[in-house]
Amino acid sequence: MRVTCYKWAHQAGVFTGTDTRAKRAQFKALRAAGVPRGKAAKQVGVDQRSAQDWDKDIKQFTGGRIYPDGRIIRYRQSAILKTVRNPRQTYTRGTPFDVERLETPIDSRFLSLIEREKIHDLARSGQSMRSIGVVLGRSPSTISRELARNATNTLGYLPYTAHRMAAARRPRPRVRKLEGDSGLRAYVQTKLEQRWSPEQISHRLVKDFPEDRRLRVCTETIYQSIYVQGRGGLKREIATLMRRGRGVRKPRRDPAQRTKRFVDEMVSIADRPPEADDRAIPGHWEGDLIIGTKSRSAIATLVERSSRFVTLVHLDADHTAETVRDGLVKTVSELPQALRRSLTWDQGAEMSGHVSFRTATNMDVYFCDPGSPWQRGSNENTNGLLRQYFPKGTDLSRHDREELEVVAAELNARPRKTLNWETPAERLRALLEPQ
Template sequence: MRLRKEGKTRAQAAAAVGVDKRSAQDWDKGIRVFYGGRVHSDGRVVKYSSQQILAGVKTPRTTYIHGERVDLDRVERVIDRRYLSLLERERLRDLHREGLSIRAIAVAMKRSPSTISRELRRNTVSARGYMPHAAHRASVQRRTRPKLPKLVADTVLLEYVQTRLKKKWSPQQISHRLVKDFPDSAEMRVSTETIYQAIYVHARGELKRELARGLRRGRAARKPRRDPNSRSRRFVDPMTSIAERPAEADTRAVPGHWEGDLIIGAGSQSAIATLVERSSRYLVLGHLGAERTAEVVRDSLIAAVTELPGTLRRTLTWDQGAEMAEHRSFTMATDMRVYFAEPGAPWQRGSNENTNGLLRQYFPRRSDLRAHDPDALRTVAEELNGRPRKSLDWDTPAERLAALINAS
């Protein structure tokens, strides 16, 4: 830090004291590292689990503020627009350090001046002044309300629910029947979700098992449901959308743009990789046999396209199947960029879909594709490439491809 104050760059200071680039970057930001976690300049403490430390994964799971452990998922969740988000608090810190007044900050952030004033007054919890991360975690802690669950607090309502559950009523039936049985009693109301929460969250021991047995499924634990909007990434390497594919691929005037897919055999136990050139409808087949993992598909496609001249290796369009998870290494080996069609849009790979239909004449559905070796696949491809096509003005794919290569 003394060298940095003297005007040295971070790299120069790191070299002078003999530390690596990452440590110098952390020190520059005021971050201190200890085994199992990191302490940030705003007082945030991030700890890692022992499994993550052994695996070398440093994804934060929990954080500590004022000695209390706080779940990061709960902290970062945006509940409503009326609450200040972490990004807004970071901007507030920057504007406040610039010396702007509370009203000027409110105008810049499109917030009420009272909101800004209250935020600075209540959530300045660090001796170094207003720190956005510390303020955000303090506000989340303050948001928590100790409250007894409704069915725990109301014994009459709990007895009603327990009696009906023992009679095999569903929580939905109980919730709606309460309205008919107690039309004038607002206290005798409970939602379906509250009943499920009482069974799976609040009940303990024999009571929990007894209540769970009353449900039709009889589950002792609730079946997790994934939010469809929070779908995990299929590939480690990010996909490039078909919308970013060069315009020349759409016109079909330039050869070298391909569409690919797999045709699957009986019981999903075998497969063949199919590649179709968009301009000429020229077909190349890749042998897979019994395996269709991402590594096997990648190696098969590399072997299939490396026989082609460089002018015919421009792009490849595929669907979002997991078999193309190794698309980045395929691109590095062949210099062909891979683009992915949108889900449920087979027409974006129309040439390939049409050719796969023609291939079923040679490889019927529910047949074992492992019976076809690479020589047999090459024979089938040559036969289709020698068949005249209406879309090519009755030229064959082989003739059209040769003409495009000569023209280019």
């Protein structure tokens, strides 16, 4: 019944609270004498929340509050009648207004609402900008810019108004680098259509246009233009031409480990000559197979260690040891003698004819340790690139020899990070030229 009476009184505009004007004047006098807020509130007999409002010259009325800058905040009608309510949650024109969130500093670089209130009080008391800066630990120029930028024409500098003006000015939207029609966007899109990676494009721009600083774009910008919705600038279908063919980013996962398959006698990679390890002399190759659907088809891949030059071996019907050996012998025999030094393979059964291969080509064959594909890192990386052209789960036998030569030529024309953004063809040509 008492709550109903209070409700009727509030609706009629009848004041039902306690007159606190005398306590407020006493509190102001204590604060002017230098008494801390907590002690002054305790002496006057008010709670900390009221003492904080009085310090900030906030006036309360039935159903709301009035701030010094003229803002009026009205509480929800339902919140007034509740016996327990959140004192920090208020409402302006029916919209939630979180005072605590407003007062939380964003970053030490930005002036907080508390600092703006201090600037207002100190400037009002006649303090200079330099003395205000000393109190806040800020540069005097920061105080000068704050008072010049965020003051109103009629009422001067108001802390809450200044805080809103600064927050509205903070976003700086701009046109993204790959939006709109430009030569940079056309270059990036053309290279992506040629299946270049964003990193290759970013670094190759420096080599192709060394004098034009406008033709620069970082790798992450290209990825965001492809993957992040609303930050585009490139055709959406470009994502299907990316190496993994995904339309969205995916967290990295540990690569699958190959199982042990080779059991014949072999020469270990530990016995490979040092000249093959340091990649200084061309002619040392790494090889492997990429397998088609249901293991019914395959393509043999060869990568030269010094230049990362790629050669693909067409396998007609199957990938038995005899077929692989004959295909490798035919391909290697077409290479110059200077490029026939050694071949490193994994322990796959398809290389069980390595002795006859060595006899036919005069190339030594070395085998990796079990479950150690990283010992043929160049070839593993190349096989990942080739999956962009020959996806897993497809029939590889439908690709003829001419198509494999086109793919190899395209890969050999791509700039590589490990070659300081030269292409494999350029590096191999430089290695073979007489010094």
